[in-house]
Amino acid sequence: MTFNDNEGISEDDKENYSAIREAYSWGSICNIRNLFAAMLLSRSLSQPEKVWEKTWHMLSGDILERQRNLLHNKELKLTDDELKHHALIDIERILQINKVSNLQNFYGMPIPGAILSTHRENNLLNEFGYDKRELTYEHTFLISSMTMEQMSVYDEIMESVAMDRGGVFFIYGHAGTGKTFILKALCAALRSRGDIVLPVASSGIAAAYLSGGKTAHEVFGIPLDISENSTCKNIKHGCHLANHLCKTKLIIWDEAPMIHKFCIEALDRSLRDVMQASKKPFGGKLVVFAGDFRQLLPLYTKGGRDKIVGSVINSSYLWSECKVLHLTRNMRLDLGSFDIKDQELLEFDEWIKKVG
Structure with a gap:
């Protein structure tokens, strides 16, 4: 030179x-x-x-x-x-x-x-540095390792991708049921064929388990001082992120129950704006949430039980648009002796099914 x-x-x-x-x-x-x-x-x-x-x-x-x-x-x-x-x-x-x-x-x-x-x-938003051959192998392995229950959840989401009809899903299950496993399979499936997936999570630790995962605050620019009318500062008409989102086939948001519902609603409001589809949840984009309501809920300064419960995603106006997909089989336990005997957990699952 x-x-x-x-x-x-x-x-x-x-x-x-x-x-x-x-x-x-x-x-x-x-x-x-x-x-x-x-x-x-x-x-x-x-x-x-x-x-x-x-x-x-x-x-x-x-x-x-x-x-x-x-x-x-x-x-x-x-x-x-x-x-x-x-x-x-x-x-x-x-x-x-x-x-x-x-x-x-x-x-x-x-x-x-x-x-x-x-x-x-x-x-x-780097979505073009992945080895498609390697992802194809990874996808094949993940699919071959799925249970019938996991496969059912995977197939329903992939059907929505194929039909390009958008929608909102929530993969619900306690720890060990394979939520992240399915999210990884979805990422591998779409990226192996050149489609764009945007995986985010409510925490940095959860994001680290997803290939290319980032925190939702980092990617979308969700305000720290959130309110019911907030929007995402990184999503503006004509910006790189907005153009990227227009091409995105699937948005994944892991550990959704641990973040305030206003953060999720801010994304919904911003996507409706840039996608010019104000009547469709998230502007018609396919969004998959995942999490467990029995784990950490949003932190609420000086807030009581009612405020904390009221800040979770299932208290959002978006919940009625969300289809809950249940995972019940704990893959971390001995499959031969798997049996949930905790009556309180069973009652909680029944409540979730009714809400969903």
């Missing part, structure tokens, strides 16, 4: 520019970014933006390969703006470690935040 000479760089900065070029010839790219950050911190660059424009190719030399490895996509392409963004982010991290807040403290330097939104969404 060749680079332009030092034309356009001030006399004061030519020595620093030469130092970066020399370091590029023998040092690691990471060290070169450290060197550039050190020049910023020492205020030795009179026009840092000019030096940046001449050296950003060198400062971002390892970005593409790093992103390909990170996203498991050897065919990934990045634009110049994307390469610049990642390099600037790395430089800004170095500044933060040295107690300098960000690049805004250096006049003329580009700010990664100017293109952060698009990159952040691309990173969050």
Whole structure:
């Protein structure tokens, strides 16, 4: 790779520019970014933006390969703006470690935040870095391992996908019945044929069990100070996320009972808006929730039992649109001796069936 000479760089900065070029010839790219950050911190660059424009190719030399490895996509392409963004982010991290807040403290330097939104969404919504052959094998294995009960739930959801009719499902079952197992099978099935699935969860731990999973707050931009009229700040007409959602075949939301119903309603309100289908739940998108009402419910500051129960998804106006799919067989127990004897749990299941 060749680079332009030092034309356009001030006399004061030519020595620093030469130092970066020399370091590029023998040092690691990471060290070169450290060197550039050190020049910023020492205020030795009179026009840092000019030096940046001449050296950003060198400062971002390892970005593409790093992103390909990170996203498991050897065919990934990045634009110049994307390469610049990642390099600037790395430089800004170095500044933060040295107690300098960000690049805004250096006049003329580009700010990664100017293109952060698009990159952040691309990173969050990466649906094109999956190995379809590997996913096909995974899907075959998951399907072959399903019980008849799990297969019934899986088939009903996949039928809705095939018919492209949208709908809202809730996979209900206590721990060990295979809720996440089915969600993984759904992801593998659709991704193996090139369709887009957007898996989120109410917590980071739950999201980690889903391939490509993120928290719902992170992806949708759900406000922390939630109210009954809130919308998702990341979903706006014409934005990358909105366009991505238009192409999405399935939205998965795991551990739904542990989040306030207003968060789910915010997504519903935003999707109805961008999909221009105000009368259809989630704008006509197929959404699958999963969870167990006997586990952790939403936290409610200074709230009593009535407020906590009233904040759960089955108290939402959306619940009447939701079809509950039940899982009862605990796969973690010895299948030969499986028997639920806890009368309280059985009564709770009966109540859920009536509500559903």
